[in-house]
Amino acid sequence: QVQLQESGPGLVKPSETLSLICTVSGGSIKGYFWSWIRQPPGKSLEWIGYIYDSGTTYFPSFKSRVTISVDTSKNQFSLRLSSVTAADTAVYYCAREGGGSFGAYDMWGQGTMVTVSS
Amino acid sequence: DVVLTQSPLSLPVTLGQPASISCRSTQSLVFRDGNTYLTWFQQRPGQSPRRLIYKVSNRDSGVPDRFSGSGSGTDFTLKISRVEAEDVGVYYCMQGTHWYTFGQGTKLEIK
Numbered sequence: 001q002v003q004l005q006e007s008g009p010g011l012v013k014p015s016e017t018l019s020l021i022c023t024v025s026g027g028s029i030k031g032y033f034w035s036w037i038r039q040p041p042g043k044s045l046e047w048i049g050y051i052y053d054s055g056t057t058y059f060p061s062f063k064s065r066v067t068i069s070v071d072t073s074k075n076q077f078s079l080r081l082s083s084v085t086a087a088d089t090a091v092y093y094c095a096r097e098g099g100g101s102f103g104a105y106d107m108w109g110q111g112t113m114v115t116v117s118s
Numbered sequence: 119d120v121v122l123t124q125s126p127l128s129l130p131v132t133l134g135q136p137a138s139i140s141c142r143s144t145q146s147l148v149f150r151d152g153n154t155y156l157t158w159f160q161q162r163p164g165q166s167p168r169r170l171i172y173k174v175s176n177r178d179s180g181v182p183d184r185f186s187g188s189g190s191g192t193d194f195t196l197k198i199s200r201v202e203a204e205d206v207g208v209y210y211c212m213q214g215t216h217w218y219t220f221g222q223g224t225k226l227e228i229k
Binding site: 035044045046047059060093098101102103104105106108109110111 | 149153155157159166167168169172173176178210212213214215217218219220221222223
């Protein structure tokens, strides 16, 4: 059974860089699209971007600030979001896209709350 | 960006009664490969989203058959034939045809 677990600081200062890691256990990270998705408090979900075999695609509204990378040796992928503001406060999820269907995330991490505040 | 508009945003339902959620897109969700990448998720309180339906009408294994998805082009619907207590939560539609965007969510509660 594949499991995903997000980790990283729960508090980030404005203008700094948010960094999170998603550890994939119970299966290989190879051969799937892996995404970061966030959910501001009380709001809907926002797709940030994905990585597949080291190739990345980012949602345009994040493109100038985001980097997603993968470490296959550790079965992990990561998110870096620079120049954060209070608007970046959210629960951040990592998720696996189910094969053959764009956006059909079949596996999710439990989510990690990140607060942007001084 | 493609905008998905869900209705209603709040859905009080009596146990055992049916429920229906609409998801309308500002553009057709038919991809160049002929598939329609419209997914429905359930998010129970305090939990991560869970996939229920993908490619409009394909129900995930383990999802009760009281859940069904339908629609085409720009109009889609999630139906629950008989609501149970465990169905309480927020339901999101999501499209993967033009980037990836989510609807605002529909909160289902028991009346």
